[in-house]
Amino acid sequence: MRPDGQERLCSFSEINAEATRRAAHLLARGLKKGDRVALVIPDSDEFVLSFLGAIYAGIVPVPMYPQLSFKNVESYHDTVAHITRASGASLLLTTTGTRPFVEPVKDKVEGLKSIVSVTELEGPAPGAIDHVKISPTDPCFFQFTSGSTSRPKGVVVTHGNLAANSEAIMIHGLAKDSSVDKGVSWLPLFHDMGLIGFVIAPLFTDIPVVFLPTASFVRAPRVWLDTIHRHRGTITYAPNFAYALVAKRLKDKDVQGLDLSCIKIAGSGSEPIQAKTLHDFAEKLKPAKFDPRAFLPSYGMAEATLAVTFVKHMTGMRVDTVDSLALQQGKATPPQNGKNDGGTGHQELVCCGHAFPDHEIAIVDEHGKRLGDREVGEIIARGPSITPGYYQEPELTAQSWKQHDGETWLHTGDLGYMIDGEVYICGRIKDIIIIRGRNYYPQDIEWAVSELPGIRRGNVVAFSVDVDGEEQLVICAEAFQSDAAGLLEQITSTVAGQIGLSVHKVEIVPQGMLPRTSSGKPQRRKTKQMFLEGTLPQAGKAGRANAASPSDSNGGEGVQDGAQ
Template sequence: MKAHRLADSSQYADNWTLTDELWAILDSGPDLRGEFRFLEVGEEPMVMSHRELVENASAVTAGLERRGLQKGDSVAVILPENPDFLRGFLGAVIGAMVPVPLFPPLGFGGLDAYVERNARILEASGARVLVTSRRLQKVMWSLISEVDTLEEVVCIEDLAESGPADITRPGVSPDDLCFLQYTSGSTAAPKGVMVTHRSLGANMYGIVHQGLQIDFDTEEGVSWLPMYHDMGLIGMTLAPLSTGMTMSFIPTLDFVMYPECWVETISEYRAAATFAPNFAYALATKKIPKEKVAALDLSCLRVAGCGAEPIHPDTMRSFNEHFAPAGLRPEALVPAYGMAEATLAVSFIGVEEPVKTDRVCPNAYEQENVARPLGGVDTDMSERQAHEFVSCGRAFPRHSVKIMDEEGNVLGDREVGEIVFEGPSVAAGYYRDAEKTAETFTEHGLRTGDLGYMVGDELYVTGRKKDLIIINGRNFDPQTIEWKASEVAGVRKGNVVAFSLQTRESEELVVIAEAKGDVDPGRMARDIKRAVSRELFIKVSQVEIVGRATLPKTSSGKLQRSKAKEQYLSGELGKTMRAASRKVDVTSVGKHVARSMVNRMRHFVKQRVGNLSETLRSIVLPD
């Protein structure tokens, strides 16, 4: 078996599995190409070849098998360090077990909510074992008493101590479950997307060959994305591993604290590819001063992908302009669209194509659900009043995107409706949730819940169907309102939510904005109302100004509009802060540490009693 089959288009077939790929890497010689650099600000890089990484992961496989786990068993993985996470995740896949990647606590604030959420996911996934670190196990044992299926919390350090001897080589088919990717929950409770080897292989093949057209022999990549989310895990980790591509990984929190480390790493290692959400490009533009930009060389960057959240046209333009002195080419920016239910990617603009935007008439868009280009009868309309959307490109070969209405009818060019995706990349459904699977994975294709329109074969994404705001018969995407509000002085960009409330008479628009620091909330509220009214001709009924880190977000940093609305209506908004910024609740931490200690002791006693019972039975009842 040849390693890196996914890198060779002539070798790719629908019988590919990640498990077979990892075994092929184990079977390969020491000259196998590709390595992973694990970076940390102020530290020397940890460098591992792909083969060394998979060998280390196979030691984890051995440890899991010794604990009785076998093909098809769910293994939860909560590990904050990238090398540890990969060993845990890949160790499960090598043994054809089903890893369930979950985000680690970003701090010890909000621990009750963190444990409650992950307990629900662990119960739903049927996880038998939770793999974590020695540091985190002090809290993670707390989950044992909350999850019926969970048998043990095991440290990655203990699993990896023993070596990979005598692990079982499982038989795996493309339609077997590879891993469970729990959705971020930006609009609903998290659901376990069933990623099969077939859908994973099809999507990664589309990304690397048809989307990004990577030269695996010469081009490298850089990523700071968390590996427990689909874009960081599939696009920037599993795809490079399966093609022999060299990658440099920056800890996510290093990027958040020092955004310059992202572009500095690209410049230093002459990376050709990277990927990030819209907010990261805005953050880099804002936080990296021009004098630092001048010291960079970004002429090497061929693909700077942008996806995972609505793409702001001004963000793309500003990033291009800000980093042009460093040699960044405008064609390097590659807007894309994707979601977990599609495994990852749905569409890309073509490599070497400039970012394309579409400016449409607001009246036609808001009242007729038609994205009519600005011009003609609209020539007297201000350019600032137009709605502008970024092209997210075309679907991969063997895949298709169409726009449908509520009755399942396919809409024509520039008619706005729900985005529906078809092709081998579509996941197998939601784990143990037949009702939600039937609603989303339909005979027409994957109903994404996102709104958009087609221009020829190009997709323009406009927003989430569930978030659509309807005021006086006019349709507004919330991000259009939020972006206008973000331009007001003192507002934290990317930290605004807009939603509507039903009153007896009509729908009312509510905007909630986080302030940068000490501001006059009354004045800021008035400025937001004026800005939205002036640009969009819509009345804002209520504006709420809140402090930093107040608005709820998912673990991947997406705003949770529905949760913000719920907190607003219940009067809870502003009473809690996001986990990364919360002060430590000593009582909560103490409670979970104490519960963990009790659960560990119970497990230890149960294990010892079980072993003693087996010994006595063998003496009294010898074979």
């Protein structure tokens, strides 16, 4: 579906024919097996057909997010140039409408020979394409990470990785039924969840998919539900923020007339999953006959192709309630009578299920020793979906892909624990805020602040800074300037009451001005850097908890966004 509401139907046979034609055009431009082509294509149909055309020719596509405005365009040019240069792409494929936003990249990348619009690939194929011999270990495409912690890194996703992950997701995870199942997705196709979850895996098992423009969902979340209702979609997926957006924006009248009883899979992943969000979504859509058993929390990351664990389909969300103080000390202990002596209560963590068949998850301490149930440590994973590493980044690859007992394990950097083989996610190792010897997860702080009226939900960043040799808490939140003065007291009292921490400084940032990754997540490291440099935009001077300036603090190591 296009932004103007027009739909284009492509059968599997038509997709095959068009991908073959585009493959021939790419080869006619001098590209050969193993060459890389950068894709900056906002239209779902053009993206899918061009992506598959490259693969048919043995060319390695490198998807990138498209920019459709000149806001911060120089930073965008730098990102596109970096990814193009790092991947070694010699051709950048785009659309006529997007071309002005990428044209300046040509002069920034020496190896980039040409920028081509998809319209230039129209017309009869210039010749038949020879059969391209592909092995499971050959790279299929490069998935560049969202860059939440540093400049994006290119994950090498092989054909074998995709085959293994597609089988695990569609057959073992979703128990697909090609006779009735249909996907509905607004997820961006330059991101692994949209690309693998709704293009590659469904093609692997003959499941049709309806694509919506991402911007259409953001502007009017009901379009997602309308499309599911109209097409009788059975499988959909979204990050936590999307479920929260629906629960917040939809009115009771918006739900009238919807029949969502067709949904058998409502997956959640890509970011920390909040139990309350899914509860609120299910309650909002109860009149539309949405079945909460359709919720399917999962865990994964680009370095593992996409997903590593799923809960069993049609079992819904399950929650583990743990003592907050014990969790800070590395133990996922159930609260005694719902209370503890730390004054910070308890919290709910969502079960993300078992590892797929032929895959394994383990929890280890900082020395690589395996931990037992309810002991918090780093999540490591192995199996055929684990990618071989980052493209031409041997040192970074060695930091995360490590040998244990003769097997290669991916050290995810995520913190979690297990109960009877099922994993629960706590946060990221470098995310941890350590204040007065206790560990705090920034996601918990951010979520508490996001719930306050006037705060844009999901647009809060928490981190610590060194102030006179002591770590102190800083919170940056997006809100309107008119609300800035009143939010100072609300934020500090909420964090004190729910988390048990005093806030050193609060910055209220104008709406849409927190730095973000290509997938829309606020960047903690970049936000912290801007705070320390004094370059973070402010909605109101009242947002400061004291008179010290950002430059009075000394910055330590940055923190990272987790993948869930």
